[in-house]
Amino acid sequence: MAKESQVKSSEKTPPAKPAAEPAGMETGARPSLTSAGQLMPPADLPPGLRQKQAQAVQGVAGNQTVLRALAKDAIQRQESGGDEQPIPKLPDPEARRAKALEILKKAYGGLIKQESKVNGVNSEAELRQNYDQSMMRQGKVFRESDDSTRPWQAGDSSQHPQMSGEFPGFYDPSSGQIYIDLGKGPDQQVATLTHEFLHANAAGDFLSTLGKTIDEGMTERLAQQAFVKNGYSPPSGFFAGAVASVGRLSGMFGENTMMYAYFGGTAVLRSTMDAVMGEAIFDRFAREMRRNNQGWLAIFFRRYEQALQGSEVDKKIAAINSLLDWWVSDADLDHIENIWRGVVPDQKPHIRAAIMPRITSLSDHGQRARLRAILGS
Numbered sequence: 001m002a003k004e005s006q007v008k009s010s011e012k013t014p015p016a017k018p019a020a021e022p023a024g025m026e027t028g029a030r031p032s033l034t035s036a037g038q039l040m041p042p043a044d045l046p047p048g049l050r051q052k053q054a055q056a057v058q059g060v061a062g063n064q065t066v067l068r069a070l071a072k073d074a075i076q077r078q079e080s081g082g083d084e085q086p087i088p089k090l091p092d093p094e095a096r097r098a099k100a101l102e103i104l105k106k107a108y109g110g111l112i113k114q115e116s117k118v119n120g121v122n123s124e125a126e127l128r129q130n131y132d133q134s135m136m137r138q139g140k141v142f143r144e145s146d147d148s149t150r151p152w153q154a155g156d157s158s159q160h161p162q163m164s165g166e167f168p169g170f171y172d173p174s175s176g177q178i179y180i181d182l183g184k185g186p187d188q189q190v191a192t193l194t195h196e197f198l199h200a201n202a203a204g205d206f207l208s209t210l211g212k213t214i215d216e217g218m219t220e221r222l223a224q225q226a227f228v229k230n231g232y233s234p235p236s237g238f239f240a241g242a243v244a245s246v247g248r249l250s251g252m253f254g255e256n257t258m259m260y261a262y263f264g265g266t267a268v269l270r271s272t273m274d275a276v277m278g279e280a281i282f283d284r285f286a287r288e289m290r291r292n293n294q295g296w297l298a299i300f301f302r303r304y305e306q307a308l309q310g311s312e313v314d315k316k317i318a319a320i321n322s323l324l325d326w327w328v329s330d331a332d333l334d335h336i337e338n339i340w341r342g343v344v345p346d347q348k349p350h351i352r353a354a355i356m357p358r359i360t361s362l363s364d365h366g367q368r369a370r371l372r373a374i375l376g377s
């Protein structure tokens with residue numbers, strides 16, 4: 001999260017800045033939903049995909065849940081509308097904690113289950129001391145500039161290159177408690193607490209599967225949306241790039257899909273992503289996101305847009321290209337073979353012409369021969 005955690009908006013002055021944990025911090029959150037039956041499928045797919053994908057989702061989740069999700073989504077869209085108030089400047093720390101929980105519960109209801117204890121400290125220096133202790137309790141390592149690692153030590157948060165920015169609070173998974181700097185503005189503290197309470201309520205596999213960037217982007221996006229749903233101006237500034245990426249993913253796979261993946265576990269995102277993209281791509285997506293591979297993410301977005309806008313032939317070319325774009329496995333060639341089985345004879349020359357030039361990009365001769373055989377069949 002090197003880049004993201006340092007992104008702050010200097011042009012505009014937000015009403016309050018959200019929390020920003022430094023890189024390396026983990027949430028250690030607990031699952032909030034106990035069974036897949038509580039999950040709702042995505043209802044807010046983009047118009048071009050909604051009809052097609054509603055069928056795919058119905059296959060996964062059943063008609064009743066789809067209808068319920070569609071109704072709920074329509075209600076949510078009507079709720080937010082203009083005239084937002086600034087976040088209140090409450091003088092009492094306990095009132096700020098209660099306000100953050102109230103904001104989250106109004107937005108996310110029963111998904112908010114963990115009401116973590118909040119420890120207020122009197123300075124950022126004291127906050128960093130607590131952070132160092134949390135990192136040591138969790139057995140975290142400090143990465144030196146030469147990429148070597150050693151156990152985290154007291155004082156490290158002050159010299160970590162990605163922690164030089166403002167540091168308003170953090171969630172400590174080792175104790176299940178939140179720490180916050182009481183020296184920050186009272187409105188900023190509400191924004192920080194809202195963000196940190198979300199970490200405390202996230203599904204255990206969200207961060208571990210999708211990595212720090214998607215986790216922070218989604219946490220901050222959910223915090224911003226909670227403020228809007230409560231009629232307050234959303235905090236903005238930190239994690240801007242990650243928030244934007246998660247916004248695009250929400251447009252592709254549905255706001256509800258992303259929300260339930262965050263609170264209930266990533267299975268719903270896996271099913272939806274694979275259905276929408278027409279290929280089993282979730283595992284690769286997750287792997288590249290854990291590495292924070294922004295180049296791969298850009299290609300992922302582009303392929304999706306091509307698939308959405310293009311003809312049947314364009315979609316198949318895009319799907320095959322996406323499988324060939326990075327390191328190619330035998331499973332990728334299995335997928336290509338499956339896609340090719342769905343190609344009708346008059347489409348074959350067009351797709352063959354688009355893919356053939358890429359055969360030489362495969363370093364493995366066996367894979368080259370296999371791809372040539374697939375495209376020749």
Ligand SMILES: [Zn+2]
Nearest residue numbers: 020021216219
């Ligand atoms: Zn965070």
